[in-house]
Amino acid sequence: MTEAPAPVHRGTRLSRDARRAQLLVAARDVFAAHGYHAAAMDDIAERAGVSKPVLYQHFPGKLELYRALLTTYADELVERVTAAIDGTSDNEQRVHAAVAAYFDFVAGEGQAYRLVFESDLRGEPEAAAVVDGALTRCIDSVAAAVTADAGLDNSRARLLAVGLVGLSQVAAQYWLDSDQAVPRDEAVSLMSGFAWRGLAGFPLVHD
Numbered sequence: 001m002t003e004a005p006a007p008v009h010r011g012t013r014l015s016r017d018a019r020r021a022q023l024l025v026a027a028r029d030v031f032a033a034h035g036y037h038a039a040a041m042d043d044i045a046e047r048a049g050v051s052k053p054v055l056y057q058h059f060p061g062k063l064e065l066y067r068a069l070l071t072t073y074a075d076e077l078v079e080r081v082t083a084a085i086d087g088t089s090d091n092e093q094r095v096h097a098a099v100a101a102y103f104d105f106v107a108g109e110g111q112a113y114r115l116v117f118e119s120d121l122r123g124e125p126e127a128a129a130v131v132d133g134a135l136t137r138c139i140d141s142v143a144a145a146v147t148a149d150a151g152l153d154n155s156r157a158r159l160l161a162v163g164l165v166g167l168s169q170v171a172a173q174y175w176l177d178s179d180q181a182v183p184r185d186e187a188v189s190l191m192s193g194f195a196w197r198g199l200a201g202f203p204l205v206h207d
Helices: 016-038 041-048 052-058 062-086 091-106 113-117 125-150 154-177 184-199
Strands: none
Touching (some): 016 052, 016 062, 041 052, 041 062, 062 091, 062 125, 091 113, 091 125, 091 154, 091 184, 113 154, 125 154, 154 184
């Protein structure tokens, strides 16, 4: 999970990695609030408490900064889903954990999920490739488990995986945008129970 660095006052000297992390958090906040096209490098530098030359030392332009940020959070989502699938051999628990991974991701700090799920730069090929690649890796992780345990061929396993990933993403976004009217744990249980009732209909072919 991507953690926000401690606040840093202008002029404070940081290691290169720490400064980069600080700039990414500032960029996340600005891009999530305004979108790619309305955000300005001036705004990001001000948010980070640095001069524009310092910002440009790390990222040559707004597009490169956005891609780096997008990659960071797309990778975080994939890591969450993969950990959910690999963390247990109990398939009902896997479904619950996978759904929970999406709910936790959308509820994460700084609305980073909007960069991955609601990017206004999907028309830019490299940005689209990052988002599509993350989706594919999440589907691959779920499909591998379905293939191994249900004995389905790859095409059918992937179709089921797309269904679980799509259900988890859309439900998690709706839950967040509806002001979390249903408590998080109950919402995850509702959606994972709904998904599991369908997946449990496939016989377990590998113990």
